Amino acid sequence: MRTFFALWKRELSALFLSPIAYVMLMFFLLVTGCGFYWLVKENLELTRAVQGLMVVIWFCMLIVLPILTMRTFAEERKSGTFETMLTAPVHESCVVFAKFAGVLTFFLMMCAPTLLYLLIVRYLAPETAMLLDLGPIVGGYWVVGLIASAFIALGLLASAMTSNQIIAAISTFSIMSVIFFGGLFEPHLSKNPMVRDVGGYLSSALHLMEAARGIFDSRTIVLYLSLTCFFLFGTIKAVEARR
Amino acid sequence: MIEVKNLTKNFSGHTAVDDISFEVKRGEIIGFLGPNGAGKTTTMRMLTGFFHPTRGSVKIAGVDVFDQPVEARRHIGYMPESCPLYLDMRVDEYLTFRAQIKGVPSRTLRARRNAVKEQCGLTDTGRRIIGQLSKGYKQRVGLADSLLHDPDLLILDEPTAGLDPNQIREVRELIRQLAKRHTLLLSTHILPEAEMACQRIMIINKGRLVASDSTQNLQKRLLGDSLVTADILGDPAKIGAILKGMDGVDRVEHATLEGGWNHYRIDSAAQNVRSKIFDCAVSKGWKLRELHLECRSLEDVFVAITRGDAELEVN
Numbered sequence: 001m002r003t004f005f006a007l008w009k010r011e012l013s014a015l016f017l018s019p020i021a022y023v024m025l026m027f028f029l030l031v032t033g034c035g036f037y038w039l040v041k042e043n044l045e046l047t048r049a050v051q052g053l054m055v056v057i058w059f060c061m062l063i064v065l066p067i068l069t070m071r072t073f074a075e076e077r078k079s080g081t082f083e084t085m086l087t088a089p090v091h092e093s094c095v096v097f098a099k100f101a102g103v104l105t106f107f108l109m110m111c112a113p114t115l116l117y118l119l120i121v122r123y124l125a126p127e128t129a130m131l132l133d134l135g136p137i138v139g140g141y142w143v144v145g146l147i148a149s150a151f152i153a154l155g156l157l158a159s160a161m162t163s164n165q166i167i168a169a170i171s172t173f174s175i176m177s178v179i180f181f182g183g184l185f186e187p188h189l190s191k192n193p194m195v196r197d198v199g200g201y202l203s204s205a206l207h208l209m210e211a212a213r214g215i216f217d218s219r220t221i222v223l224y225l226s227l228t229c230f231f232l233f234g235t236i237k238a239v240e241a242r243r
Numbered sequence: 244m245i246e247v248k249n250l251t252k253n254f255s256g257h258t259a260v261d262d263i264s265f266e267v268k269r270g271e272i273i274g275f276l277g278p279n280g281a282g283k284t285t286t287m288r289m290l291t292g293f294f295h296p297t298r299g300s301v302k303i304a305g306v307d308v309f310d311q312p313v314e315a316r317r318h319i320g321y322m323p324e325s326c327p328l329y330l331d332m333r334v335d336e337y338l339t340f341r342a343q344i345k346g347v348p349s350r351t352l353r354a355r356r357n358a359v360k361e362q363c364g365l366t367d368t369g370r371r372i373i374g375q376l377s378k379g380y381k382q383r384v385g386l387a388d389s390l391l392h393d394p395d396l397l398i399l400d401e402p403t404a405g406l407d408p409n410q411i412r413e414v415r416e417l418i419r420q421l422a423k424r425h426t427l428l429l430s431t432h433i434l435p436e437a438e439m440a441c442q443r444i445m446i447i448n449k450g451r452l453v454a455s456d457s458t459q460n461l462q463k464r465l466l467g468d469s470l471v472t473a474d475i476l477g478d479p480a481k482i483g484a485i486l487k488g489m490d491g492v493d494r495v496e497h498a499t500l501e502g503g504w505n506h507y508r509i510d511s512a513a514q515n516v517r518s519k520i521f522d523c524a525v526s527k528g529w530k531l532r533e534l535h536l537e538c539r540s541l542e543d544v545f546v547a548i549t550r551g552d553a554e555l556e557v558n
Contacts, residue, residue, distance in 0.1 A: 006343035010329075017331045080327030084388070087291040087323075088344050089316040242294060 003090055004098050011102025015068065021106065024067055028060050028110050036117045046121065046131045051212040054140045055205055057111065061148060062176055068106060069155025070169035072099045073239065077163035092239045096156065096232060103152045104145075111144060133214060140212035146224035147204050151176055153231030160238035180204060244269045244396055244426045245290065250299035252285050252450075259285040261450035262299070269395070272422045274441030275430040276545065282450040283430040284324055287400050290428070291321045304395055317346070320389035320425075324400040326382050330374030334365060334384055337373060338391065345392040355391060363387040363417060379410035386417065397421060399429040403436060415440060434545060446545065471509045471516050476530035479505045485527070489519055504532070 015021045035056035039049040076082040085095060118137065121128060154175060159168040179202060190196055200206060207220045245267040252260040260282040267273055277283045288294040290301055292308040292315060301308040306315040329337055338356045347355050360366050363383040368376065373384060382402065389397060402418065403411045418440055421427060431437055437444055446454040475482055479497060486495050486509060496508040509516060517534050524531040 002349075003344045003346065006340055010340050014329070014331065079330075080323060080325055081329060082327075083288070083293055083323045084321070084327055084341075087293050087316060087319070087321045088341065089313045089346060089392075090344050091313055 004094055004101075007090070007095060007098030008101050008105070011072070011099050012105055014071075015102065015106045018071070020067060020071075024064050025110055028064055029113060031060050032056050032114050033117065036114070040121060046128050047133075047136065047213065050118070050132070050136060050140060051209045053114065053117065054144060054208040054212045057114065057144055058147065058180070058204055058208055061107075061144075061151060062173065062180060064110070065107070065148065065151045065155055066158075066169040066172035066176070068103050069152055069172060070159055070165040072103065072156055073160040073235075074163050074165045074168045078165075086239070086242075093236050096160075096235045096239060100149075100152060100156055100232060100235075103155070104149055107148050107152065108145065111141065115141075136212050136214040139214055139216060140208060143208050143211040143220060143224075146221060146228075147207070150224045150227035150231065153228045153235065157231045157235045157238060160235045244271070244304060245428070246300075246302040247290070248300050250286065250289060250301060251297045252282075252289060252294060253297045258450050260289070260296075263447070263450075263452045264299075265445060265452060265455060267426060267428065269426055272427045272440060272442045273429070274437030274444045275428060275447065276432065276434070276437055276444055277430075277447040278432060281447045283447055284400055286447065287321075287398055287428070287430060290398060291319055292316060317392065318395045319398060320392065320394035320396070321398045322385045322389045322400060322402060324404065326385035328373050328381060328384055328388075331372070333370055333372055334360075334376075335369040337384065338387060341388045342391045347392055355393075359387040359390045362390065362420070364413070379406055379413065382406060382410070382414060383417075386414075390421070394425065396426045396428070399427070401430055401432075403431065403433065411436075470536075471507075471511065471520070472533065472535045473507045473509065473520055473531065474500065474533040475505050475507065475524065476503055476532070477505065482507075482529065485523060486520070489516070489523070491516065 032053065036049065036053045039052040039056075040046070073082065076085060086092065118132060122132065151172070155168070155172040158171045158175075159165070162168050190199070201219065201223070207217070207223075210217060211220070245265075247266070248264050250260055250263045251258065263286060275283055275287070285294060289296050290303070290308065292301075292312045295309060303315045304318045306318065308315040329340075332340070335356070338360070339352065342352050342356055357366075360369065363386050365380070365383055365387055368380060371380075373381065376384065386399070386402065389399070399418070403414050406414060415436065418427070418429065422440070427441075429437075429440070443455070443457050445452060479499065482505060483495060483497055486492060486507060489511075492509055492511045494510040498506040498508075500506050509520075517536055520534060521531065523529075
């Protein structure tokens with residue numbers, strides 16, 4: 001357990017020590033901030049705006065997660081610290097879980113300021129207080145966390161399979177986009193009801209909108225948790241294989 | 244301490260390490276020699292469990308490296324070839340982090356960290372960022388890291404590569420200090436280094452172990468010191484006694500060949516043994532059909548062996 005915390009702390013501090021993380025933080029807060037401002041301004045219905053905010057966060061994940069995860073293993077492979085790490089008395093799975101937890105923590109810290117947006121609305125327009133239910137907000141962030149863990153695990157897998165960070169980032173981005181856009185458009189475009197159904201199940205955007213409306217769907221949880229486990233398992237295997 | 248059996252590693256078609264077996268006893272200092280690409284690093288990576296072998300087994304302190312990797316690694320301190328470090332961390336931070344993942348207890352962590360820092364001459368550099376240190380200091384940090392959990396066995400892959408002569412001398416001195424308390428396996432392709440520091444030398448070439456002998460034996464056989472072979476016809480007892488009685492002759496080995504010929508291997512510190520043997524043969528009327536000096540430096544031997552011209556028996 002102590003090993004896990006040491007590795008987790010290292011991962012988190014490595015992120016904070018690199019300029020990319022700050023650029024990502026800035027990008028994320030800028031896009032979500034502008035998005036939310038625009039949503040509130042255009043949509044007077046606040047619950048809709050919260051749903052919209054979740055989708056904006058999802059959109060940012062598409063850029064942010066590949067970049068945050070690309071360095072995890074690829075950089076260590078390139079610099080050779082992969083070797084010192086794995087010749088220390090540590091289990092591969094411990095390294096993988098610690099890196100996963102490190103990036104997830106960073107991402108959640110990144111999301112935390114968006115809660116302020118809701119507080120600001122509440123402060124500026126006290127009459128909307130009754131509109132903002134706690135349930136949908138908690139649900140929305142919960143699903144954001146779930147989606148993030150699945151794709152962070154995917155990013156780790158991509159990073160563990162290459163020593164080139166760009167390749168890791170682009171493969172993560174590609175797979176995420178397929179799921180993102182596939183889920184978003186396919187259900188509406190296809191006439192085949194099967195495709196629409198399956199697309200609907202996989203659509204992260206729909207999951208988020210539903211969660212942010214206060215609907216609790218266990219299928220979503222099962223989907224993302226099993227994806228996370230699957231990708232983490234793959235990552236452990238990739239790390240064990242070395243080359 | 245190390246037990247290696249039939250270790251083999253294939254990389255998609257080509258064999259990097261080919262059926263190596265050897266043993267290292269506790270407290271030994273082993274020099275692992277070979278040209279670039281001979282399979283030194285691959286072997287070391289298998290010893291530390293970083294690479295899985297295609298065949299064979301490695302036991303460190305009785306623990307199988309591939310069945311119980313974490314347990315085995317507790318016994319090993321390893322410094323890889325280019326000494327990779329987290330360049331964005333401070334020396335103290337890095338050593339603390341490494342001590343934590345190596346399971347050094349929190350109570351003794353600070354004391355242990357300071358002890359290895361002192362051992363490696365890093366006392367004043369705790370606050371420095373590793374990326375800003377010179378190559379020699381980075382090497383020391385790597386060495387300090389490998390010592391943190393006080394391992395029984397230290398495996399150092401080219402610890403002096405890329406250092407300037409002063410730094411090499413410092414690292415060498417450090418290694419000599421370490422050798423007092425740990426079993427040491429260090430790879431190098433710098434021969435004088437191996438000679439100076441190691442008790443036993445293993446030479447690996449094209450993935451095979453081609454020589455393994457104590458440094459004294461290798462030195463005796465290979466350095467300056469001459470080995471003369473002579474084929475003489477006659478009574479072996481008489482000839483043997485005369486040869487042994489010669490000035491500067493340490494040891495005479497005898498073998499009988501067919502046709503009454505005697506084959507002698509004469510170890511001596513003197514340089515002019517051949518002419519003495521010749522003079523003696525003339526005065527006694529012996530028939531002499533071969534008189535040959537085998538005088539080779541470690542470098543010659545290394546070159547010969549690694550080119551495949553010569554084969555030394557593997558112990």
